[in-house]
Amino acid sequence: MPRQRPDKSKIVQEIGQYVSRAEIVFQKSPSSANLLIKKAKSLAMRYRLKLPSQLKRRMCKHCDAFLVPGVNCRVRNKDRKIIYTCFACKKYSRIGY
Ligand SMILES: [Zn+2]
Numbered sequence: 342m343p344r345q346r347p348d349k350s351k352i353v354q355e356i357g358q359y360v361s362r363a364e365i366v367f368q369k370s371p372s373s374a375n376l377l378i379k380k381a382k383s384l385a386m387r388y389r390l391k392l393p394s395q396l397k398r399r400m401c402k403h404c405d406a407f408l409v410p411g412v413n414c415r416v417r418n419k420d421r422k423i424i425y426t427c428f429a430c431k432k433y434s435r436i437g438y
Pocket residue numbers: 401402403404405406427428429430431432
């Protein structure tokens with residue numbers, strides 16, 4: 342069975358939907374939000390997509406947690422970088438600007 346390649350922009354859209362759904366679910370149960378993030382991430386990996394930065398900063402690259410600033414992550418600026426500290430795994434993600 343030949344596998345057809347879906348449109349990349351469609352998949353990015355789908356990933357965005359996962360993230361926005363995680364946003365809604367997060368208040369009720371953070372763990373299922375993390376599951377949605379995991380799904381979104383595996384989609385991105387399967388199609389080797391580069392995630393847009395606004396999606397990237399909503400998830401922890403170490404433990405796939407959905408990050409909500411002020412709730413389960415800390416956001417600080419340092420040396421022209423934004424540093425996200427994940428409270429779940431206590432690791433940092435740095436995003437330059
Ligand atoms: Zn983490």
